[in-house]
Amino acid sequence: MKFLLCAVLVAAVLPVRVAMVDAPAQSGTVERARPRPGAQSRHATPHLEVMTSLSDKTVRPGQRFRITLDITPKPGIHVYAPGKHDYRVIALRIDPSPRLRAHPLKYPESVEYVFEPLNERVQVYDRRFQLVQELEAIASPRPAQTTATALALSGVLAYQACTDTICYPPEQIPLTWVVALQPQGQGVK
DSSP: OHHHHHHHHHHHHOSSOOOOOOOOGGGOOOEEOOOOTTOOEEEEOSSEEEEEEESOSEEOTTOEEEEEEEEEEOTTOEEEOSSSSSSOBOEEEEOOOTTEEEOOOBOOOOEEEEEGGGTEEEEEEOSOEEEEEEEEEOOOSSGGGOOOOEEEEEEEEEEOEEOSSOBOOOEEEEEEEEEEEOOTTOOOO
16 A cells, blocks of 8 residues: 555656556566657566557658667566467567557567477567567548547557566556657648
8 A cells, every 4th residue: 555655646747658557466467658759668567668659740641650669678578479389479569549550569689488398389579679560551531521639559568578487477568659640632741
């Protein structure tokens, strides 16, 4: 109770807003900043540091843009990369929207991790890496009736973090972005 009261008092004084997200007791909290159009946001968990950014502050229907996630595992932590294994691969899942088309997530090269007790080899990320999600703004079927000036995006970064001896429960970091929306028929300045 004392911690909650201190957190409320600190949050009221600080110019940057910090939100606490429900998470399993052993995983701690996720810190995140309020999204602004085209802004970067920082997220921290006990396992990862994540910085997100948008390639464009304003988009028009039909335009492609990117969300970039710069992810740094904490020392001794690894997360799973795509590969021939049954482990939970780190993934960005964008919530569906009729005004948005998501393209396949782009993963960087990974490193091979050898778990000697099981003589197992899996692909992981154990140092800073970047995920890139390309998106496309979709034109409204009724452009004359569209009054939206911004496109709100949301999703989660899902992962499972492990050390050489422990695998933690799967985690999800809720993410949000806002991009200004250029009216149909107008170019982006």
